[in-house]
Amino acid sequence: MIPDDKTLTEDGLAPDRKGQILLLACGALAREIIAVKDANGWDHMTLACLPAIYHNTPDKIVPAVREAVAQHRDAYAQIFVVYADCGTGGLLQAACAEMGVQMVEGPHCYSFFEGNAVFEAKGELTAFYLTDFLVRQFEAFVTKPLGLDRDPKQAAILRDMYFGHYTKLVYQAQTEDAALQEKAKSCADALGLDYEYRFTGYGDLATSLARL
Amino acid sequence: MSDLEDDIILSELNDEDLVAQMFDDLYDGLKEEIEEGVNILLERGWEPYRVLTEALVGGMTIVGNDFRDGILFVPEVLLAANAMKGGMAILKPLLAETGAPRVGKMVIGTVKGDIHDIGKNLVGMMMEGAGFEIVDLGINNSVEDYFAALDEEEPDILGMSALLTTTMPYMKVVIDQLVAKGRRDDYTVLVGGAPLNEEFGKAIGADAYCRDAAVAVETAKEFMARKHNQLAAG
Numbered sequence: 001m002i003p004d005d006k007t008l009t010e011d012g013l014a015p016d017r018k019g020q021i022l023l024l025a026c027g028a029l030a031r032e033i034i035a036v037k038d039a040n041g042w043d044h045m046t047l048a049c050l051p052a053i054y055h056n057t058p059d060k061i062v063p064a065v066r067e068a069v070a071q072h073r074d075a076y077a078q079i080f081v082v083y084a085d086c087g088t089g090g091l092l093q094a095a096c097a098e099m100g101v102q103m104v105e106g107p108h109c110y111s112f113f114e115g116n117a118v119f120e121a122k123g124e125l126t127a128f129y130l131t132d133f134l135v136r137q138f139e140a141f142v143t144k145p146l147g148l149d150r151d152p153k154q155a156a157i158l159r160d161m162y163f164g165h166y167t168k169l170v171y172q173a174q175t176e177d178a179a180l181q182e183k184a185k186s187c188a189d190a191l192g193l194d195y196e197y198r199f200t201g202y203g204d205l206a207t208s209l210a211r212l
Numbered sequence: 213m214s215d216l217e218d219d220i221i222l223s224e225l226n227d228e229d230l231v232a233q234m235f236d237d238l239y240d241g242l243k244e245e246i247e248e249g250v251n252i253l254l255e256r257g258w259e260p261y262r263v264l265t266e267a268l269v270g271g272m273t274i275v276g277n278d279f280r281d282g283i284l285f286v287p288e289v290l291l292a293a294n295a296m297k298g299g300m301a302i303l304k305p306l307l308a309e310t311g312a313p314r315v316g317k318m319v320i321g322t323v324k325g326d327i328h329d330i331g332k333n334l335v336g337m338m339m340e341g342a343g344f345e346i347v348d349l350g351i352n353n354s355v356e357d358y359f360a361a362l363d364e365e366e367p368d369i370l371g372m373s374a375l376l377t378t379t380m381p382y383m384k385v386v387i388d389q390l391v392a393k394g395r396r397d398d399y400t401v402l403v404g405g406a407p408l409n410e411e412f413g414k415a416i417g418a419d420a421y422c423r424d425a426a427v428a429v430e431t432a433k434e435f436m437a438r439k440h441n442q443l444a445a446g
Contacts, residue, residue: 058406087377087406087407088377089380089406089407089408089409089412090377090407090412107377107378108377125326125352145285145286146286146287147285147286147288154241157294158290165327165328165329165351
């Protein structure tokens with residue numbers, strides 16, 4: 001049973017049972033990981049998630065991962081951290097190496113959903129990315145924390161300060177969903193950016209889990 | 213803001229009350245009110261440098277402290293900065309004319325591959341407020357861009373900013389070039405940006421990592437003081 005997006009954003013997800021491998025993930029990846037896991041019948045994997053909202057405060061990720069690994073490591077043969085660097089400036093990788101656990105390669109989920117090599121080759125400087133989860137949770141991750149829900153004058157000032165150098169919003173879709181595409185387009189409009197739809201599927205997330 | 217405050221007429225306040233009101237207006241990110249306050253103080257004969265330090269920097273210091281203490285968040289700081297920018301735009305040409313004290317000169321820019329400039333802009337503005345001359349190179353700067361500015365501007369400080377884990381290593385590319393050209397000791401190199409940390413700053417050979425704009429100002433002042441002391445001693 002996957003909790004709702006609000007719970008994944010604020011609280012994360014506790015592991016529901018003891019498999020051999022614990023996937024310790026960002027809450028923003030819960031649905032995608034379960035989809036990949038179920039499609040492949042990987043019952044030996046158990047999912048636990050940290051609050052997805054740490055995406056906005058990466059300095060909270062490393063201490064939370066350390067704490068979760070310490071809490072769960074005796075109960076599992078292996079723990080795999082389903083985060084990329086995610087704005088930790090290399091500190092998550094260093095912490096994982098120190099704890100003897102592996103993590104997903106790449107700078108962030110936008111990169112591994114497209115495939116790290118493909119994403120890097122594109123070299124898009126001025127694209128702002130949203131995934132399925134971030135489209136659904138746009139208000140919680142973008143509108144509200146950035147203050148774009150204030151009075152229109154202040155919101156316009158802030159929007160220009162944050163997004164003045166961006167040119168387009170790229171919706172990296174993990175699933176085909178017309179309603180999400182419509183919402184993503186409205187997000188682009190709200191930010192004053194061009195809109196691009198790009199179906200990625202699960203990219204390197206799936207291949208990373210397949211290697212376990 | 214209350215209706216009572218809506219009724220305040222800035223020009224009717226004495227200097228002390230006006231500066232206090234400007235602190236409130238900065239806190240609330242009211243750009244037009246700040247511009248009006250700056251103009252009133254100038255009309256009353258205040259030196260531009262005094263307006264800058266007592267009214268604007270004084271107000272932004274409160275904003276900075278409350279941000280550090282978790283009372284204010286990024287949107288409030290940015291709106292306050294936007295208001296201060298309005299006041300600075302009036303003062304900047306006057307500061308040059310009136311020979312305001314100059315603490316030092318800094319070239320600052322976001323590194324190649326990175327378009328994020330909010331932190332850099334805040335640092336630049338607070339440094340200007342502290343009496344530094346700022347040459348802002350903007351975003352996406354290559355080694356060549358930095359060196360062209362260093363050659364032309366001859367600053368005391370080079371500031372580099374990055375928001376992305378993928379772009380922050382470029383700071384080392386620039387510093388390595390300074391070393392290779394035998395110019396590393398000519399500048400104080402300060403680095404900052406969300407994914408950076410103290411260890412990274414040390415590892416790439418920067419003089420200091422600055423976690424926010426207030427720290428950047430204090431760090432820059434310390435390095436300038438050391439430089440002056442060394443010159444005096446030498």
